[in-house]
Amino acid sequence: MKIKKYLLALLISGATLMGVGSLSAQEESAVDEAAVAAATELALAPAKAALAAGNDQAEAYLGLLEAQGDYAYAFDFFTVSMLWTVIAAALVFVMHLGFATLEAGLTQSKNTVNIMFKNVFIISIGIISYAVIGFNTHYPGDFNGWISFGSMIGDLNADGGNTFGYGGVGLAMTGYGDFIFQAMFAATAATIVSGAVAERVKLGSFMIFATLLVAIAYPVVGSWHWGGGWLGGLNGGNGFKDFAGSAVVHAFGGFAALACVIILGPRAGKYVDGKIRPILGHSMPLATIGVFLLFLGWFGFNGGSVLSADPSGVGLVFTTTALAASAGALASILISWVFLKKPDLSMALNGILAGLVGITANADIVSPMGSIIIGFIAGVIVVFSIIFFDKIKIDDPVGAISVHGVCGIWGILACAFFDVTDSGFTFIGQLIGVLAVGVAAFLFSIIVFGILKVTIGVRVSPEEEAEGLDIGEHGAEAYPDFANSSR
Amino acid sequence: MKIKKYLLALLISGATLMGVGSLSAQEESAVDEAAVAAATELALAPAKAALAAGNDQAEAYLGLLEAQGDYAYAFDFFTVSMLWTVIAAALVFVMHLGFATLEAGLTQSKNTVNIMFKNVFIISIGIISYAVIGFNTHYPGDFNGWISFGSMIGDLNADGGNTFGYGGVGLAMTGYGDFIFQAMFAATAATIVSGAVAERVKLGSFMIFATLLVAIAYPVVGSWHWGGGWLGGLNGGNGFKDFAGSAVVHAFGGFAALACVIILGPRAGKYVDGKIRPILGHSMPLATIGVFLLFLGWFGFNGGSVLSADPSGVGLVFTTTALAASAGALASILISWVFLKKPDLSMALNGILAGLVGITANADIVSPMGSIIIGFIAGVIVVFSIIFFDKIKIDDPVGAISVHGVCGIWGILACAFFDVTDSGFTFIGQLIGVLAVGVAAFLFSIIVFGILKVTIGVRVSPEEEAEGLDIGEHGAEAYPDFANSSR
Amino acid sequence: MKIKKYLLALLISGATLMGVGSLSAQEESAVDEAAVAAATELALAPAKAALAAGNDQAEAYLGLLEAQGDYAYAFDFFTVSMLWTVIAAALVFVMHLGFATLEAGLTQSKNTVNIMFKNVFIISIGIISYAVIGFNTHYPGDFNGWISFGSMIGDLNADGGNTFGYGGVGLAMTGYGDFIFQAMFAATAATIVSGAVAERVKLGSFMIFATLLVAIAYPVVGSWHWGGGWLGGLNGGNGFKDFAGSAVVHAFGGFAALACVIILGPRAGKYVDGKIRPILGHSMPLATIGVFLLFLGWFGFNGGSVLSADPSGVGLVFTTTALAASAGALASILISWVFLKKPDLSMALNGILAGLVGITANADIVSPMGSIIIGFIAGVIVVFSIIFFDKIKIDDPVGAISVHGVCGIWGILACAFFDVTDSGFTFIGQLIGVLAVGVAAFLFSIIVFGILKVTIGVRVSPEEEAEGLDIGEHGAEAYPDFANSSR
Amino acid sequence: MKLVKAVIKPFKLEEVKEALADIGIEGMTVTEVKGFGRQKGHTEIYRGSEYTVDFLPKVMVEIVVDDADADKTTEAIVKAAKTGKIGDGKVFVIPVESATRIRTDETGPEAL
Amino acid sequence: MKLVKAVIKPFKLEEVKEALADIGIEGMTVTEVKGFGRQKGHTEIYRGSEYTVDFLPKVMVEIVVDDADADKTTEAIVKAAKTGKIGDGKVFVIPVESATRIRTDETGPEAL
Amino acid sequence: MKLVKAVIKPFKLEEVKEALADIGIEGMTVTEVKGFGRQKGHTEIYRGSEYTVDFLPKVMVEIVVDDADADKTTEAIVKAAKTGKIGDGKVFVIPVESATRIRTDETGPEAL
Ligand SMILES: Nc1ncnc2c1ncn2[C@@H]1O[C@H](COP(=O)(O)OP(=O)(O)O)[C@@H](O)[C@H]1O
Ligand SMILES: Nc1ncnc2c1ncn2[C@@H]1O[C@H](COP(=O)(O)OP(=O)(O)O)[C@@H](O)[C@H]1O
Numbered sequence A, B, C: 001m002k003i004k005k006y007l008l009a010l011l012i013s014g015a016t017l018m019g020v021g022s023l024s025a026q027e028e029s030a031v032d033e034a035a036v037a038a039a040t041e042l043a044l045a046p047a048k049a050a051l052a053a054g055n056d057q058a059e060a061y062l063g064l065l066e067a068q069g070d071y072a073y074a075f076d077f078f079t080v081s082m083l084w085t086v087i088a089a090a091l092v093f094v095m096h097l098g099f100a101t102l103e104a105g106l107t108q109s110k111n112t113v114n115i116m117f118k119n120v121f122i123i124s125i126g127i128i129s130y131a132v133i134g135f136n137t138h139y140p141g142d143f144n145g146w147i148s149f150g151s152m153i154g155d156l157n158a159d160g161g162n163t164f165g166y167g168g169v170g171l172a173m174t175g176y177g178d179f180i181f182q183a184m185f186a187a188t189a190a191t192i193v194s195g196a197v198a199e200r201v202k203l204g205s206f207m208i209f210a211t212l213l214v215a216i217a218y219p220v221v222g223s224w225h226w227g228g229g230w231l232g233g234l235n236g237g238n239g240f241k242d243f244a245g246s247a248v249v250h251a252f253g254g255f256a257a258l259a260c261v262i263i264l265g266p267r268a269g270k271y272v273d274g275k276i277r278p279i280l281g282h283s284m285p286l287a288t289i290g291v292f293l294l295f296l297g298w299f300g301f302n303g304g305s306v307l308s309a310d311p312s313g314v315g316l317v318f319t320t321t322a323l324a325a326s327a328g329a330l331a332s333i334l335i336s337w338v339f340l341k342k343p344d345l346s347m348a349l350n351g352i353l354a355g356l357v358g359i360t361a362n363a364d365i366v367s368p369m370g371s372i373i374i375g376f377i378a379g380v381i382v383v384f385s386i387i388f389f390d391k392i393k394i395d396d397p398v399g400a401i402s403v404h405g406v407c408g409i410w411g412i413l414a415c416a417f418f419d420v421t422d423s424g425f426t427f428i429g430q431l432i433g434v435l436a437v438g439v440a441a442f443l444f445s446i447i448v449f450g451i452l453k454v455t456i457g458v459r460v461s462p463e464e465e466a467e468g469l470d471i472g473e474h475g476a477e478a479y480p481d482f483a484n485s486s487r
Numbered sequence D, E, F: 001m002k003l004v005k006a007v008i009k010p011f012k013l014e015e016v017k018e019a020l021a022d023i024g025i026e027g028m029t030v031t032e033v034k035g036f037g038r039q040k041g042h043t044e045i046y047r048g049s050e051y052t053v054d055f056l057p058k059v060m061v062e063i064v065v066d067d068a069d070a071d072k073t074t075e076a077i078v079k080a081a082k083t084g085k086i087g088d089g090k091v092f093v094i095p096v097e098s099a100t101r102i103r104t105d106e107t108g109p110e111a112l
């Protein structure tokens, strides 16, 4: 009779629990399977009892619990963490709309279709290529620490959708959760480059470059840090600190952008007779919408990087992220007002982004005051950096190099100064890490973009640049009203 | 003394648990109330103990648990599932902004106020009418399987906000959660039609039609599938598979749109002397913003349709949704580049939507590779479908019929080919289901819109169409700067 | 041997539980520490057993549970509630983008940069000042009920990220969660004023005023109600009902706006020879985007104000919020169509906001039907209010005074009429509360803005107003394409 | 040479363009303008206040033609742009002293 | 007939329109333009680089009037548009040979 | 006085402005226009249907100059705006009878 089995099970549970106690007492690391089963039984007890009592609907829930295997005791926490992961992925997705509108807003209307097209392409190829090769390259498991190419993702629910355990509480998501969150990150690097090369880059060449960047370079470099590669051994084994990717996402994108801009050269008419002739962005509302959406999406970028719904972690990260962004804006406003004589909206917008990039490396280890200082300094840096790059004729229409590259470095270094958790991150360790990432991105881009330049070319013709890439590449205008319409 | 009661309760729990065991052993389906109570007691134990220990704040939490009744053991899972439901509802809400901006972007500026107005109206009447009649028509409970009109919703928390149980783990939300999530869906059908009839439909007639569509036709047809109606018996009792509504939402809207466009006729100047004269959309940034927002909202549309926060389900659905959308974009880019000679932004945008509609029916039963193929094929289909409808002079400014109607059919059929869960969905069964929905939507629309045509008319005067509906219907311009202002 | 300790602990648990029972039986309020510990032990049992069984990854989860202290039994609920809090904060953040685009859309393009700049500044200074002084002024703890200035926030995770307990189930968030959610609210008051004074206010003066408003006036007045101040004693100790801030946020902002507009005067050219000459907004798409985003954000504003993820509360609030917004839109459409002869988009948009403001005070205590009526009446009120203020020459470009001030009052009063929870809120009590808040906001603004007027001035020169503040204050145009570009 | 300067309703542009093509006109320049004229008085309401939309969207078409073609150009425009309703617009003819094609430096009628 | 072509500051449009109405002018065509003139040198900064905003927003008002009315039209515009500050704009008078009202085929002064 | 009315490619505006500055021209008025001319036939596809983009973005520059300066103004524009490719545009010269500076009431050449 089954009743006996049930009672037996309960008895075994009880008995084994004591054994468990003794195991723990002897501090043996070997796992006693029976003890584990008994512990799990404890977690399943209420649902099992309900089911046994005839509460049919408990079956489905029990199925979920059981699928969770040995980690059933933490199933609800796992569920909420996983929910946060996918919501954070959706927020990071929003950043791509932010990038698209910011880039369009800060450039001329004759290139707007081209910019929107590039951004649609980037997010699409980013997600697909991350499935095809990126994810398993980014997280190769055991590898040489430098490079290992992965294959297409398979059924990431093969384990019953239960991967809670594999990183402890720090990775409370299923394989698909991990995938989709990281996939949304992957396209970011290419988007950063897109802004810097806007208004003159040849569409086809950019698409090839962007594909290689997100499919190969980004996950390979990322694996050094997040995939368990050599960067983890830095700082005297203490690891290199880059919470959500100031280096492996932002500085990576910023340095790739720098390389591309060097190869590509400035837009026609930008530097004439040694003087800078600004080329104004065509829509400040679009640019502002872009930055607000980026700010919003960053709550997912940083907040999701807590890798669980741990309340103390999520709360801290939201707070430091928002404070740094706000401080960045105030700093840029102040600096532009004092040094440039006018309160410049585009600088205020870049200040927000600067603060966000600056806090990305360290959002989980700084105090509120620390985050304000980090953001404020980033907001100061970005203004001078933009002016500096313009002075040396690096033409970057949206300020991507300064925002993501320079402030990315700052964020990484700030880990050494503002850490309140005493984790011992050192200036040198942080510097080595961010330089490694930056140099890798730069070299990859110089080589790949350079090859594209000498083969199919990377720049549109001067005529096409003058006329605008919308007509030239797409045969379409962004605001075509009136022409040829029956209006 | 109360202490005795407490001890007694514990004792009874223990004793009944054994009874529970025996019940289960005898595999009787009758519910032993005492056993249920005991099982519940087990779930409440920690909170009760805390309260008893003087931890006053446990009272509120205990209250929530107790309100959950027999399902207290799953309260936390219920809570996170319900949270996901309302967040998903908010994401679906975002889709309405997406539809509004996409439609405005792909049409002329002289009709922009009209389009925005229609969209504000649709979401408003959609939510209200769903409360007044739609919800209880959509989910009529026991009914004849074809039609049953419902009444206004009452207090959906009357059961203490506990409706976890009524659909098992598959419906882990309160009545209000269910309502608001479905209410956001309801307006979608009318929005789809709005895009197809844009730039010439009479405002008043459209408002009447939209109201009848969302208040009556949509929930009645929806009840066939989601409300437990006759469609559930299809496929040899296996049910007709339409995960989140490729048929009952998208194809429904697409076929209604087709009927309306047939009755309404093309915009003046679209087909002249047998040639197609494209009428260009006035703002590609608006259109692009629209599609990104729709992509975002679809995470709620599909993800929320998991109907719980089940980690394995939500993770899979997010992944397949994103992969299909991306593959759709890449396919449309490829096809438009190869066949139309230019990389067309508006086609890339439609490709994203095509992929999303295609995956909507099957997001929870396909593999990542399957979702890529489904999205890719949808992206191919949508380009040729748009060209086809234009050829046969069905003038659909935003491509709604192709995106929602044609790709909706594709998504439904794809269930039969790409299902990796071996659920046995058949091509024939799926075809019957989607045709039933499509025909119903088409007939309803032909009749209702036809009656409107012969009574109050459905089309604005040629003068008004030429001048624009903004001035004609609303006496306002979308971008009125400069006229009559003191600028 | 540790095994003994473990068994001992279990024994003590059991024994104490009985003691707990007796404690409760004797209804003593004193907390028996041992009993609490035993109760907690019960909650930790599954995770402890798992860890003891060698399930290493249980350690991290156990750490989180233990950090939760005496409330470990509710940790999962706490986690999901906290997650909802930060997501709600992100949604409220979206409202600031909504305000920015709505304000820009309803004003002339020559002032768009200025409006975007103000909104970037407001959210930034709002968050920073809330950290520096606002939060601890808003929630001063024990105080005189009227005013107490707080200091900069410190480490709000100092208690281990566990502040579940301090408000019972009603405040299931960490200190940082509480902070960030409230910080997003804080800037709202200034944003409301921003819309009303648009197109003529001097940037510097506005920035000073906005800073003082959000840093001091808002949290001080807010402390009367939400911080445990004197307003809590109203209604015969029943408290003054203002669920999410119809009074302390919206009416507060609306009355501050009224004061500022009175001091500032109307825009040049608005009232000429006793006639009203409307100054048209420059972009209806921007305005519409703004209102949809505000509607979206309001799900966080109201939904987050449930202060936990309580399923019954969150579901009800989402539903009433959406119904009121929709009813508001339909009412404004109806009224403007009947009385103004045309279906006015800008009125429909204001109708949505009116409904939202109206439901903000009472979203958790009304029925669906109640929420529809509240929203509908708000939608009627707002149309006539806007016309009224225009008649008396209070020039409010976006209708902020009517939407937030007048409908804020309506929402507060509606608590007395539509409450279905029988909490006994009285008309008089509600009236006193909202008037107190309104008068305080008005007086503060009259004084501070008045001082600014007589010192540095609050209004730009007539020339600058005519030319636009974008050139005047920022030296930049919002849509500068073509001028001085190499296009 | 003459500058034929026509103000027409925007939705008539396509027809005017075709009518001009029919009589061999190969070049023109078009500007979006706002017109103020007899076609006024359509009173609108913005947020509750009445106002008169004085300035209506129009399109200005400018064509420089040989002296001989001025009349038929005017006629073609008038015919194509007419709806018979108020606000159809005007055609003005203005003398032009010289015309130069930038690409070729041609001047006079050949430049057109 | 004459074409009176005035370039004015945008915010003066309303006053100019009323001034013209006062002297009986019933039609005009208005274009948004950018003006380059003496009113320059206002240097702005965009993202850290200085530039001169050469082209300032202006409005061009074009009115065809009877020969006799050209002067008073010019005067009315000058009076209404004057602020006395640099950049107020110009009024040019250009000869017009013919005018046609599209709606009625009327020509000459009646067409105006 | 003459009105020099040039239609040029938009990206040539800066160079034209500088060329004019070089010969001492201090004022001009610029309008965004769409041009229709020989530079046509570039067929585009929108959502699958072919269409011809007839109207291309151009910029119209209008400068009123002293009679004596008309030719050199024309020349300067032609030189600066030339790319040698089709669609470079035209320069028309139209007689102007009077010019008035609104700010000062100056008339004639001094008003320019
Ligand atoms: N005297 C004028 N000078 C310049 N443009 C004019 C003049 N009169 C009318 N127009 C233009 O012609 C358009 C149509 O004129 P209107 O008087 O409204 O109708 P109609 O042409 O039918 O008489 C006006 O909107 C305006 O752009
Ligand atoms: N020679 C000219 N030809 C055409 N337009 C001119 C000419 N000179 C000035 N303008 C127009 O008149 C406007 C005002 O001229 P400006 O020299 O700045 O000031 P003012 O009219 O006070 O002398 C310019 O912005 C330009 O649009």
Ligand SMILES: Nc1ncnc2c1ncn2[C@@H]1O[C@H](COP(=O)(O)OP(=O)(O)O)[C@@H](O)[C@H]1O
Pocket (backbone or CB within 6 Å): D026, D027, D028, D029, D030, D062, D063, D064, D065, D101, D102, D103, D112, F007, F034, F035, F036, F037, F038, F039, F040, F056, F058, F085, F086, F087, F088, F089, F090
């Ligand atoms: N007859 C004309 N009248 C007015 N504008 C013209 C005329 N012909 C051409 N244009 C303008 O000049 C532009 C260039 O002319 P087009 O024939 O394309 O090339 P090109 O100037 O090289 O001959 C046209 O886009 C149009 O704006």
